[in-house]
Amino acid sequence: MKKSILFLLSFLACNSYSQTAQEYLTQGIEKAKLRDYKNAILDYDKALELDSLYSAAYFYRADAKVQLQDNKEALKDFNTLIKLNPNVPDVYSYRGYVQFLLEDLKGAISDFDRAISMNPKDSEAFFYRGYSKMYAEDFEGALPDFDKAVELDPTARNYNSRGIVKDRLKKYKDAVEDFNQALKLDPGFAHAYFVRGYSRYNLYERKEACSDWIVSLILGKQEAGEVIKQLCRE
Structure with missing residues (x-):
């Protein structure tokens, strides 16, 4: 569920960080591109040692931890990131995804609710909120979320997921x-x-x-x- 990271670039553009912290961040990003997530995290750690308010470093470190399936530690970084930037919907959406992975469906749905309230065109938030409800066996609640996901982003994945919910609701022809x-x-x-x-x-x-x-x-x-x-x- 890796979201577009353009909003993170705005953090870099709008905040003044030391050049060294930026360099560590850049090094980490390059390592992450090579799937060297463990060493990427070490670079993000160094960036945060130099600037504990470096939002982009928290995001990329959290993302690297997700890639390593260290979701509990990733959640801690997202919690910090939201404290620093409480009005960025993509962060709530990604934290919701992490909470879904941790099987905290109530927490995940709450984050997707927040993301959708801030960005009603976030198809991923609708998809994963529907997915969370589906796992909670709230198929009636999941269906309108998948309807919206299909409306916003008519992909094979979204149609397939909506079909599964319709099947569970015994709407077999529609499925x-x-x-x-x-x-x-x-x-x-x-x-x-x-x-x-x-x-x-x-x-x-x-x-x-x-x-x-x-x-x-x-x-x-x-x-x-x-x-x-x-x-x-x-």
Whole structure:
């Protein structure tokens, strides 16, 4: 869920930091581009030793920690970043994502609420708020969030996720339509074939469902193999 980092550049432009702190930040960013996140974090640490209010360094350090799946430590950096910059919606959105990874669904939804209130066109915030609600099994609440995510950003991922929620709400025909749209946008989307298979199966379209699971398996969705054994035997 890595957001555009243009807003961080505004921190650099609008704040006066020592050149050395900037150099450490730049070094860290270059290392992160090479996926050397551990050493990137060391550079961000040095930047923050020189300037403890360096917002961009907190963000990039948090992002590197997320890449290393050190989400609890990343959350601490996002908490500090929000104290320094309480009016940047992308930061709330990214912190919400981290809280989702930590399975704090209530905290995640609260952050996505805040991000959306500040930026009603944040498709990622709508998507992940819907995803958080889906994991909390609030499918009725998740659906309008995915509706908005599709409206703002009609990607295969967004259509597929909305289709899953519709399937869970037993709106199988509507779900199939969303999966169809996802596959139109991304014909190699193995998971879309996999979940469309379930919706078709629930519509008593067994032949079509099994065909979807076979394609999903060919595309690498290993779980489809077990489903085929259980549900597609003659």
